[in-house]
Amino acid sequence: PAYESRTKRCCIAVQQKCGGYGTDDTAIVRFGECFLGICLHVGGIHYQQHSKRENGTFNASRNTVQRETANRQDLDDRAHKGHVVIYLQRAKGWLFYVPGANKMIPSAWATFPGSSQLTTMLRKGQPFEPQKKEANNKMGIPFLLNNLRLGDFSREKKFAEQEQTAAKIAKPSDVIPRTYKEAMRSHESEEWSRAIEEELQNMKRMDVFEVAPLDKMQHTINGGWIFAKKINNLSGQVRYKARYVARGNKQCYNKEYRETFALTATFSALRLLLTWAAKHNWLVHSFDFTAAYLNAPMDMEVWIKPPDGMNVPPNMGCRLKKALYGTRQAGRCLWEHLGGRLKALGFSKSAFNNSVYFNFRNNAMTWIHVDDGVVIAQTKNDLDDLKQGLERSFLIKWKEGVENMIGMEIERQAAGFTLNQKRLIESIISKHWDGKRANATPLPAKSKVYTMTRNDQITDQKSFLSIVGSLSYVANGTRPDISFAVNLLARHAQAPGRQHWAMLQHLLGYLHQTQRQGLRLFPNDEEIAVSSDASWGGEFSRSTHGYLLMVHGCAIAWSSKRLAMVAASTSNAEYMALSLASRQGMWMRRLIRDVFGKSMRLLLLCDNESAIKISKDSVSNKRTRHSDRDFYIVNEMLYNKEAELEWVCTRDMKANGLTKSLGPLLHQQFCSHFLS
Template identity: 30%
Template sequence: MPAKLSDFVLDERVRYGNNRQEDGEDTEQNMNLLLAQDDDVPLSYQEAAKGNEWRKAMDSELESIEKNRVWVLTDAPWNQTPIGLKWLYKIKRDAKGKITRHKARLVAKGYVQQLGIDFEDTFAPVARMETIRLILALAGKMGWLVYHLDVKTAFLHGDLKETVYVKQPEGYERKGEEHKVYKLTKALYGLKQAPRCWNIKLNGVLKELGFKRCAHEQAVYVRVKGIDILILCVYVDDLLLTGNNQAEIDVFKEEMTNKFEMTDMGLLCYYLGIEVIQNEEGILIKQSAYAEKLLEVAGMKGCNETKVPMEAGLKLHKDDQGNEVDPTHYRRLVGSLRYLTHTRPDILYAVGYVSRFMQEPKESHMKAVKHLIRYIKGTTHYGIKYKRTGGGTLIGYSDSNFVTDSEDGRSTSGNVFFYNDCAVSWQSQKQKTVALSSCEAEFMAATLAACQAVWLHGLLEEITVKQQEIVTILVDNKSAIQLMKNPVFHGRSKHISPKYHFIRQCVDKNQVQVDFVSGNMQKADVLTKALPLIKFAEMRFMLGVEDLEGLKPYVS
């Protein structure tokens, strides 16, 4: 039977309610965890050794290391310098700020490692945000539950291929054998290759359990048994699990528990700073707690609100003659705003615009950033809803604003893709070459959208194990559409870089379909320029960004 919310909500309340309260993983608790300050965290082992709680935390960490057989005590090699170890400490708090747990982590000083000697490759794939949103949109449409699993001390499970020696941890040297070192058999936190070792280990285990790795997204796995399907999304040690059969989900949890020491977080409610609400309406995502933290960091919790993220027609310049501001603070604010765009496409253009002045920010640039933060103040609880109703098709919008930048003459491309009438992917990017006409600018923007469309279409077919309809890209420039479809117009496009002709190939191969949409219905318009108030409000509504304050999940 399909895993519907209405069928399992009572069971989930009983099975996971207590654990979620103990682990502090519901939405309200996580909001407070973001804002909690760890002023009492020790900075060295000498400070930590004075407290019994920290001593217990370090004992627990070493117990996990011994349990996983991470190292073997041996004589120090004459031809290799052992890597030092360091203790890191963190306080875990509940929603009221009360301390729930003291956590100690033993990490290696991986910065002293040398390529080719004690590590080779460090790359390990993690899921893209577009992928996570697409899976949530699919689960919301189908009425599937999405679960959150966590692998305890994940990196300690990765098998090392290189020979690595580490010193004995401070305060836990073996008596009479202080001159000896540990030879690692498995990865330790802090090593450059640790994430890759863990990913290889997890990949092998999942393949043993019958999962197939997606070619379009290396961090997503699918298992199909008849009509039953399980979808697993991996972000380091955090696993998102969904599917159409509750029994299969429970079986998988047991299988993973037999392989690793797992923490079952229950229904997904908080992930990578994103708050997730699962209820009868579908799946809702927002970053209210993160936005509140941003206001606190900026010192603007009591500021006045604005209605738009950027004033229409605002022009900033890199060579502004105004006074300079603290570049570190400016970059910190812009970086925080950039992460907020994971659930807020309405601010993406404004964030991208102020990002152009990171090198030498001036007062005028900081003023624009503060204006944007004031807009966040009035829209703290805004987010996106992945609803149950809809056609279940993938459709994209592509737009470009000709000559946005007055300094170098380059335009800005924007595209947004909707699955089941809900936004799952959005981009706003300054073009790399100067366009000679609006037609050329739209042509280059559509090529960027075509690349995203081909990838999303392939990924959607893999995770649904069904053939999907051709992706339609809607463009509001008829000349650009003719240029994409009709080779007679080749003379007009002979100066355009060959890579931008990729969309022609996609149209010829029937990979994408390009159609016309009027400018009033062009949903990507807000991603290419700053709009006046009324137009901006219309575009925000068309993107599906709305106020989600007060909406509650099933399991609280």
């Protein structure tokens, strides 16, 4: 009444949600074509200005809007008093009505008395009704509108995470059956049936087993079908594959198998062959054995039950004649069979790396990893001799050049080769990176990571170990720049805490930033150079050592590990690191002499003068005489003139990033020695 008599306008009392009259400073108002809240305290009761021209309601509050500096004089007010009209979603602000200026002002700079949040809601096209208590539905529109925050993007981030999760859900076409029955029930049963029939015909053609009556006392093992899809990266064509695998864990020792050991190839040997081919401009070809294990004869009698999908009379079994996948000795049978065939062709196995075979007569070298291989040869005739010899005993697919090998993409250029693992890195990032920040270094500069205490909580140890294992394969293959970070995190894989997860996400952010970088194999005239470095101290007083072995200026081998012994001083740590690095240098020198028939100069590089003096002069004092004699191998190498030792400035030490976390500039300098 007081307001009506003073303004000559009609007012309506507004009732609170609890049923009584409001005592806060919010009212429901309709004014012209816009909605605003006007709070009036008259006798402890709130009133509402009402216009009959509009149908709708809006909750708002009186607030203070900052004035623009350009339109304000020195003695003018710094802000207007106004009312909220609507929330501007795109601008992340509000539209205010200022009665004193009789105009609308959009602004995000406002002060709400008694509240830090906007307590307004716009409901267009609804008649005015007293507000009722709504159900606490967190997915409802009223709840979402009432909980809007200025500059709050948490909801958008949550929706983005949900979309990423939905994108990762496997489509029906991506599902791989785990058993024969699942394959026959799937919507792709025709494709899987053709794959099974193809494999059965392949085993029949290669005489893998013979069907014979089964003795009641004869021990037999089961088997199962393994299914997979291979996608051509260029054409996108999908190839369905099925492979029958025996359950080798059911074999009886000394009756169905004995020796099972079989060597696998090393990254360093492959990098050495590619470097040699680039240096001398040799031909490079790659090959893939078709059903590799099925080429090797079985060394002992093993019986299996007939595969599903194969029509065999009852009481019949399959006696293996070839090394079927899954049997314990299959890998060894292939290794021995392949080695025998290469020996018959005039190739010799290296005494320093059993995955490398060489033939001085034909000037050809081959590197073999299970059923894949790389051949380098001086001439095409040398290469053809090897091809014809292997094709007489194996089904082989040959390819000119090498593009993909054991998860590495290999590209040949005029200056040499570039190796990277982009697909594996992209897969790790898409699955495990939180996407918050891309980083310029694998770890923060001078960061320290410690083992968890009893009060700390272990978080998702299985996932942490899986990610670190994948990163370890990347570090050993093409990325020496992350070796220190991966080794540091691997020490805590059994009990990872929040700090370790934060460091792991930092490393993934660095890989996201540098995922297209690769290992550069551009040879020069340098011979063998091994850079050795160590950082003294650390957790449990155990130092970290690292080395970078380069042949013709190309990174061939590297390592970053923690010393097994406690070093008493910096010079002691550097001396032990130098000794461990010199062994790798000696191994590489002898491997090159064995495979290529060339004796190369071995140069050891160290940035600690005390360690150099101990190595050259066998200086013994109270600080070093306690060292294990095993580390004095470097002294013997220098005495026999098998290697040379030189001092290098710490700033120019190429192994600097293998023992500590560096800043952006130093890390970039470290990567420039081997990354493209």
